[in-house]
Amino acid sequence: MFNVMKTSADFQAALDASQEKPIVIFKHSATCPFSAAAQIEVANTKHDLDIYGITLQYTPELKVEIAEKLGVEHKSPQTIVVHKGKAVSSQWRGDIQERVLKNAVKDLA
Numbered sequence: 001m002f003n004v005m006k007t008s009a010d011f012q013a014a015l016d017a018s019q020e021k022p023i024v025i026f027k028h029s030a031t032c033p034f035s036a037a038a039q040i041e042v043a044n045t046k047h048d049l050d051i052y053g054i055t056l057q058y059t060p061e062l063k064v065e066i067a068e069k070l071g072v073e074h075k076s077p078q079t080i081v082v083h084k085g086k087a088v089s090s091q092w093r094g095d096i097q098e099r100v101l102k103n104a105v106k107d108l109a
Contacts, residue, residue, distance in 0.1 A: 001047075001050050001051065001052060002042075002043075002045060002046045003051065003052045003053070003056070004018050004049045004052075004053055005025075005051070005052050005054045005059070005062060006054075006058070006059055006064070006077055007062070007092070008065060010052070011062060011065060011066060011069075014052040014082070015069075015085045017050060017052075017084065018082040018083055018084060018085055019084055019085060021050070021082075021106045021109070022043070022049070022050075022081055022082065022083040022088070022104075022105045022109070023049070023050045023051070023052055023082050023083075023104065024039065024042070024049050024051050024052070024079050024081055024082070025051075025052050025053070025054075025066060025070075025075070025079070025080040025082060026039075026042050026051055026052070026053040026054075026077070026078075026079050027036075027053070027054050027056060027063055027066070027075075027076055027077060027078045027079075027080075028034065028053065028054075028055060028076060028078075029055070029056050029076050029077065030055050030056075030057050030058075031059065031099040032077065033075055033096075034076075034093045035076065035077040037094075037096075038063065038077035038079070038093070038096040039070070039077075041096050041097050041098045041101070042079065042096065042098075042101070044098040045098050045102060048100065048102060049101060049105055053100075054066075056076055062107075063067045063076075066080070068091070071081065071085040071087060072087045072090050073091075075090075075092045075093075076097060077092070077093060078091065078092050078096075079089060079096050079101060081101070081104045082109075083108045088104065088108065089104050095107065101104060
């Protein structure tokens with residue numbers, strides 16, 4: 001499932017959802033070719049994983065909040081696996097792969 005985050009409340013809902021099972025936060029740019037490639041990999045996981053995404057151009061303040069709350073340096077594109085409200089792993093650019101995300105979540109289940 002793919003959920004779009006636009007507000008702090010959306011981010012809090014994602015953190016709340018991570019209490020029950022691992023989720024993936026996906027941060028990407030609408031204009032970056034690396035983001036386009038990462039988006040394909042993330043799209044391939046949306047039926048197996050709960051993805052919470054933001055487009056950086058539209059939610060610049062949210063990227064800062066995510067980095068601060070999870071203690072993960074902001075990068076783009078970036079995925080962050082979150083479980084029980086904590087960042088468990090993060091991936092950047094070419095490391096964002098369907099297999100890597102699915103394995104990271106599977107290891108927590």
